[in-house]
Amino acid sequence: MKHGMLAALCILLAMPVLAHHGVVLLYHHVDDNTPVSTSISPAQFKDQLDYIEENGFVVVPLLELLKGVFEGRERAAEAVAITFDDAYESVYHTAFPELSARGMPFTVFVATQAVERGHEATMSWQQLRELKASGLASFGAHSQTHGHLLRGSENGITDAWIERVSVEIDESIADLTRELGLDRVQTFAYPYGEYSQGLEELVAARGLYGLAQLSGGVGEGTPATAIPRFPMSRTQGSLERLALALDTRPLPVTRLDGAPTLINDSGHAPKVFSFSLSADPAYHRDRLGCFSASGESLTLAREGDRFTVRLPAFQPGRNKVNCTAPSAERAGEFFWYSQQWVLADAAGSWLAR
Numbered sequence: 001m002k003h004g005m006l007a008a009l010c011i012l013l014a015m016p017v018l019a020h021h022g023v024v025l026l027y028h029h030v031d032d033n034t035p036v037s038t039s040i041s042p043a044q045f046k047d048q049l050d051y052i053e054e055n056g057f058v059v060v061p062l063l064e065l066l067k068g069v070f071e072g073r074e075r076a077a078e079a080v081a082i083t084f085d086d087a088y089e090s091v092y093h094t095a096f097p098e099l100s101a102r103g104m105p106f107t108v109f110v111a112t113q114a115v116e117r118g119h120e121a122t123m124s125w126q127q128l129r130e131l132k133a134s135g136l137a138s139f140g141a142h143s144q145t146h147g148h149l150l151r152g153s154e155n156g157i158t159d160a161w162i163e164r165v166s167v168e169i170d171e172s173i174a175d176l177t178r179e180l181g182l183d184r185v186q187t188f189a190y191p192y193g194e195y196s197q198g199l200e201e202l203v204a205a206r207g208l209y210g211l212a213q214l215s216g217g218v219g220e221g222t223p224a225t226a227i228p229r230f231p232m233s234r235t236q237g238s239l240e241r242l243a244l245a246l247d248t249r250p251l252p253v254t255r256l257d258g259a260p261t262l263i264n265d266s267g268h269a270p271k272v273f274s275f276s277l278s279a280d281p282a283y284h285r286d287r288l289g290c291f292s293a294s295g296e297s298l299t300l301a302r303e304g305d306r307f308t309v310r311l312p313a314f315q316p317g318r319n320k321v322n323c324t325a326p327s328a329e330r331a332g333e334f335f336w337y338s339q340q341w342v343l344a345d346a347a348g349s350w351l352a353r
Contacts, residue, residue, distance in 0.1 A: 021219025021249050022065040022079035024211070026229035031090040034121075036234050042094050044237040049098055051239050052080060057246055059104040061138055063186060066209050066227070069218050080246060082106040083211065083229060085142060085189055087115060092127045100134060107138045109189035109211070111146035112175035125179045132180055139180060140187035140211070141172040150194050154264040154344045157198045165202055173206075187211060194318065194342050196262035200225035214338035215245070215322055221252035228338055244334070251325060251337035253277055256306065263343045269314040273321060273339060276305045283325040283335040290323040316345040 028038035030045045040048075052059060062081040067073045082099070084091045087110045099106055108131065114122045123131075131137035143149060149168060152161040173185045188203050193213025195203075203210040203225050210225035218227055230245040256274040263269050279285055290298045290309045298321065299310040309321060319341045327333035 021217050022060075022069060022081065023217050023246055023248055024062065024065065024081045024083060024227065024229040025245065026213060026231045027082070027084050027091075027095070028086055028233075029088050029090050030095040031088075034088075034090070039234055040232050040237045041234055042098075044232075044234065045095060046098055047239060048232070048237065048242050049102060049104065051242055052104075052246070053102060055243075055246075059102075059106075061105040062107040062140075063138065065218065066187075066224075069222065070209075070224050078246075083109065083140075083189070085109045086111055086146070087123045087128065087142075088121055089123050089127070092123050092131065096131060096134075096137075099136060103136070105136045105138070107140055107187065109140045109142035109187070110172070110176060111142040111144065111191065112172045112179075113144045114146065115179075116175065128180060139176055139182060139185065140189055141169060141176060141185050141208075142189045143168040143191050144172045144175070146191045148194060149191060149199055150196055150262055150342060153196065153198055154262060161198075162202070165199065169202060169206065169208075192318070193340070195226060195340075196342065197260065198262075212340070214320065214340055215248075216336040216338045217248040217250040219250040221254070222250050228336075243332070247330070247333040248336045249282075249327070249333065251277070251283070251323060251335035252280075253323065253337040255339075261339075261341045263314070263341060265344065269343060270311060270341070273309045273311055275307055275309075275323075275337075277307055277325075278305055282327065282329055284328050285325055288323060288325045290321055293320040293322070314341060314343045316343050318342055 027040055030042055031039050032041050057078045057080045059082055060079045062083060065079050065081045068079065082104065084095065084106065087108050091108060115125055145168065149165050152164065169188060176182055176185050186208060188208045189211040195210060195212060200210060209227060212226050212228055213231055214228040215230050216228035253275045256276055259270050277285060288300065288307065290300050292298060292312045296312065301308045311321065321339050323337045325335045327335065
């Protein structure tokens, strides 16, 4: 891999425009009878759309929000983008009618092999074409197989890994353009929200925006290949949590340690995480707090603009830390940064599942 060229592309894509920010919401199933962790009930979904509409937020196409942030294009204030991963059939039967009734645009990220094979839980190409014909739906790639794309790169990037993942990305884009008549696909959502520097470079080399599954707003300091989206589910679908997500702005953190975020075994897991955060009248830096994914408050040390977080013991799989600072301008608004590490177990079997 030509790391210099790809790194330059990453930097170019990640250049922020300070005056713009927004929030991206992530859904999977909209159903009462699908897995709790990736489902929101139809009633919750309707209530969320009503809340968005009644509280002055404007739902915009995902690319409009992203180009407003990264290219400085004009767009609505209080902008929100709605996304769905995996193209589940409940999006067609349940979510789409609610969105259509309100004229709200949305983006579906499609793992194309399941559609090709007629998987009963996913939409068909014909249903996806109907969404496209509505003028409200846009589409992004989500790989072909929805596999763990990081598998095989735990101990370093190889030509075989690059070839395998390149096929996953490129063929999924080819499937979408062929079946849906798209001129161009500009977004890629990482399966399971798992990404690494190597995968980000492959995404950047194709001029794609990379969508993660991290909490936080999109704006100043957001890398265009690790764009956060607030996941919504039955256990995380209350209107209180939605309000928190919508009132979130990006916390402009700069990582200082440069350590890899894909770790091959627990013996190499980091013990601390260091970053810089400049003073800004928009937020209370002195009230910054960092938390594990379970909500445990983490020890935080500060020296000037440098902050160091003592990390919890990592478990195989995805490990996340959230850092937030309350706004100094609006009550209830938070500046938010989320960092993810992916840990393979000693045998590397977690990423093979």
